Amino acid sequence: MENSTKDHAELAQDFNRDEDRVNWHDETLWFIRQKRDKTAHQIPEWEALREAASQIKNNVLSNLHNYLVLFEKNAVTNGIVVHWAADASEHNKIVHKLISEANVNRMVKSKSMLTEECGLNEYLAEHGIEVIDSDLGERIVQLAEEPPSHIVLPCIHKKKEEIGEIFHKHLGIEANISDPQFLTETARGHLREIFLTRKVALTGVNFAIAETGEFVVCTNEGNADMGAHLADVHIASMGIEKLIPERKHLGVFLRLLTRSATGQPITTYSSHFKKPRDGKKMHVILVDNGRTVQLGRKDFRNSLKCIRCAACMNTCPVYRRSGGHSYHTAVAGPIGSILAPNLDMKKYADLPFASTLCGSCSNVCPVKIDIHEQLYKWRQVLVKNGYAPAAKKVGMQLMTWTLSSPGFYHTVGKVGRLVMKHAPFAVNNKLNPWFKQRDMPYPPAESFNEWYAKNEGKTHR
Amino acid sequence: MNSREKILSAVIANQPELVPLPELSSFERNASGCSDKFVAMLKSVGGFFYYVSSYDEIINILLSVNGENKKIISTVTELTAYYSEEFLNNPQISNIHDIDVAVLKGRFGVAENGAIWLTDQEMRQRALPFICQHLAVILNADSIIPTMHEAYELISKVTYDFATFIAGPSKTADIEQSLVIGAHGPRSMTVFVMINDQ
Incomplete structure (x- = not known):
C-alpha cells in the first residue's frame, strides 16, 4: 500500500465500493466517539x-x-x-x-x-x-x-x-x-x-x-x-x-x-x-x-503534542467514510494528514485536502491541537510550493475568473441550469467527481438575479 | 556529528521560546464516597469484587470459585498455603507459564477508574500478574483514593523498578468491536478489599 500511486480520493473510492461496509465502519467509529463523550462528560474538570x-x-x-x-x-x-x-x-x-x-x-x-x-x-x-x-x-x-x-x-x-x-x-x-x-x-x-x-x-x-x-x-x-x-x-x-x-x-x-x-x-x-x-x-x-523539522514549523509544530488517542479519526466524517487505508500513511485521519506532509510534501499533498474542515477533530483533541486549522494552512503551503494536483489548480483558476466577472458568471449559471435540465447526462456521469456516490440536485428554474429582476417592481409598488 | 548531537542541536535550534508548566494543584479532590465509586468502576471494567475480613475468607472464596487442583501462587506471606519463597525466587519461564491463579497485594486503588497500583515488590516476578490465567488482588479498605492525581502523590513516595496500574481483566475489542475478556493476560480479575487487616 505504501507503494500505491493512488491518492486519497481514489483510495476512498475503492473503500466506498462496499456500501454496507462503509456504513458499518462509519456507525461503529461514531459509536466510539459517543462513548468518548459519555465518559468525558462524567469528569466535571474535563x-x-x-x-x-x-x-x-x-x-x-x-x-x-x-x-x-x-x-x-x-x-x-x-x-x-x-x-x-x-x-x-x-x-x-x-x-x-x-x-x-x-x-x-x-x-x-x-x-x-x-x-x-x-x-x-x-x-x-x-x-x-x-x-x-x-x-x-x-x-x-x-x-x-x-x-x-x-x-x-x-x-x-x-x-x-x-x-x-x-x-x-x-x-x-x-x-x-x-x-x-x-x-x-x-x-x-x-x-x-x-x-x-x-x-x-x-x-x-x-x-x-x-x-x-x-x-x-x-x-x-x-x-x-x-x-x-x-x-x-x-x-x-x-x-x-x-x-x-x-x-x-x-x-x-x-x-x-x-x-x-x-x-x-x-x-x-x-x-x-x-x-x-x-x-x-x-x-x-x-x-x-522529521520531528525536529516539524518543531521548526511554527504553524505545524503543535501537531507534535499528539498522544495518539485517535479521537480525531473516530469523529472525522471523512475518515469514517473513507477508511484508514485511504490515507496511505502509518498514522491516518486528521492528525496523520498534518503529520505526513512534513515527511514528504509531494507524496502526501492530497491528505490536507481530505477534510471538510468542520473542526470536529480539534474539538475532541485531548491536547487541544488546532488540527483543522493546520489542515487549512497545509493547503496553502502545498499550493505555494507547487504540490497541488493539476486538475485542482486549473479548477481554482477557472473559479477565480468566473467569480471575478459578473457577466461570465451569469452566462455560466444559465448554461449550467439548461444543461442540467435538458441534458442531465452531461453532468450525471463518471467525469463529474460530484456525481460519485451522490445524486445531482434538480436545477432551479431561474437564478436569484433573474427572479429579482422579474419581481423587484412588483414588491415595491 | 553523531545522531545524538545532530538531533539535540536541531531541537535547540527549532524549539519555541520557553513557556511555563501549568499548576496542577486544583485537580486534587476530597475522598468521600471513594469506596463505592471504586467498586462501581471496577465492575464496569470487568472486575469481580469481595469485601473480606480475613485471609481465611479469601482462601475459601478462591477455592469455591476455582475448585481444587489448581495451581494457585501467592506473593502474600499471610496466604501460607499458596506462598513459596523458593517458587518466587525461580525466574524460569517454565516455572510460571502454567499458573492458574496469582494472588498479590495491591498498594492502592483509584476510585475514578478502578485501577490498582502494584509494584515489582508485590509481584516478585514481573510477569506474574500478566501470565496467570486469573488474577486476584488484595487491597486495604483505607487505601482507595479518588483520582490519578492523588495516585501520583502516593507514587512519588515509593521506589520501584517496574510498576503498573491494572484495571480489570485483560481484554480486547479488536474483532468488530465485540468485547472479549481474556486477550493475552488474565481471564478474570478479583479484588478482595480487606476491611480489618489482620
Whole structure:
C-alpha cells in the first residue's frame, strides 16, 4: 500500500465500493466517539484537564532539548541503554543490531505506530528476522499482509468473517468461524507460544518521563507486558516528542488518553518501566525522523503534542467514510494528514485536502491541537510550493475568473441550469467527481438575479 | 556529528521560546464516597469484587470459585498455603507459564477508574500478574483514593523498578468491536478489599 500511486480520493473510492461496509465502519467509529463523550462528560474538570495537557505539551516542545538530556541521564542511571536515531533507517539498523547481538532471528512486537512509520517489519524481514505483532488487531492485519487502518483499532476495516478466513488459512482453525470469542481464544493460544519463546521484545512508548528516566506503555490486552517481561531484551522505540517533564503529569495524561480513545476510564494496563530485570537488558531508541523539522514549523509544530488517542479519526466524517487505508500513511485521519506532509510534501499533498474542515477533530483533541486549522494552512503551503494536483489548480483558476466577472458568471449559471435540465447526462456521469456516490440536485428554474429582476417592481409598488 | 548531537542541536535550534508548566494543584479532590465509586468502576471494567475480613475468607472464596487442583501462587506471606519463597525466587519461564491463579497485594486503588497500583515488590516476578490465567488482588479498605492525581502523590513516595496500574481483566475489542475478556493476560480479575487487616 505504501507503494500505491493512488491518492486519497481514489483510495476512498475503492473503500466506498462496499456500501454496507462503509456504513458499518462509519456507525461503529461514531459509536466510539459517543462513548468518548459519555465518559468525558462524567469528569466535571474535563476541559481543565485538556487545557492542562495542552500546556504541559507546549512546555515540552519549548524545553525539549533539556528534557531529552535529562531523560537520557536518568534512564542511563536506571540501567537503560539509550540510543538516538536521526531517521527511520537508523532506527531500523539499531533494532537489527540489538537483535543480532542477542543471537536470535525473531522478535515479538507490541503496538508501535513509530515502527510502522519506519517500516521496521519490512526492513527486518529483508534481513531474515521474523517479527510477530502481538496486539490482536495488528496480528490480524499482519497475517492479511496489510498495514493497520487505525492507530488504536488496527483492523477496524475487517469483518469477523474475513478474520475467521485469515485464521483458517494461517492458524489452522476450521473454515467459516466468525465468533469473536473463539477467534480471540485462538489468537491467545497462538501468541502465548510466541511470548514464551521470544528472547527479544519490542514495545512502543506512550510517555517517557524526564524527571525519572522511566517510560510508560498502555495496553488493554497485556501484550506489551507479556512480551517485555518474558524476554531477555526489551527494546522500546519512541519519537522524541513522547517526553513529559514529571511523573505527576501522567495524572493528567492517563485521565485523558483512554477516555478520548475508546471511552474507557483507563487502559487495563499502564505499565511503568524504570529498570531492567536482573541480568536482562532494556533499550530505549529516541527517534527524530522529521520531528525536529516539524518543531521548526511554527504553524505545524503543535501537531507534535499528539498522544495518539485517535479521537480525531473516530469523529472525522471523512475518515469514517473513507477508511484508514485511504490515507496511505502509518498514522491516518486528521492528525496523520498534518503529520505526513512534513515527511514528504509531494507524496502526501492530497491528505490536507481530505477534510471538510468542520473542526470536529480539534474539538475532541485531548491536547487541544488546532488540527483543522493546520489542515487549512497545509493547503496553502502545498499550493505555494507547487504540490497541488493539476486538475485542482486549473479548477481554482477557472473559479477565480468566473467569480471575478459578473457577466461570465451569469452566462455560466444559465448554461449550467439548461444543461442540467435538458441534458442531465452531461453532468450525471463518471467525469463529474460530484456525481460519485451522490445524486445531482434538480436545477432551479431561474437564478436569484433573474427572479429579482422579474419581481423587484412588483414588491415595491 | 553523531545522531545524538545532530538531533539535540536541531531541537535547540527549532524549539519555541520557553513557556511555563501549568499548576496542577486544583485537580486534587476530597475522598468521600471513594469506596463505592471504586467498586462501581471496577465492575464496569470487568472486575469481580469481595469485601473480606480475613485471609481465611479469601482462601475459601478462591477455592469455591476455582475448585481444587489448581495451581494457585501467592506473593502474600499471610496466604501460607499458596506462598513459596523458593517458587518466587525461580525466574524460569517454565516455572510460571502454567499458573492458574496469582494472588498479590495491591498498594492502592483509584476510585475514578478502578485501577490498582502494584509494584515489582508485590509481584516478585514481573510477569506474574500478566501470565496467570486469573488474577486476584488484595487491597486495604483505607487505601482507595479518588483520582490519578492523588495516585501520583502516593507514587512519588515509593521506589520501584517496574510498576503498573491494572484495571480489570485483560481484554480486547479488536474483532468488530465485540468485547472479549481474556486477550493475552488474565481471564478474570478479583479484588478482595480487606476491611480489618489482620
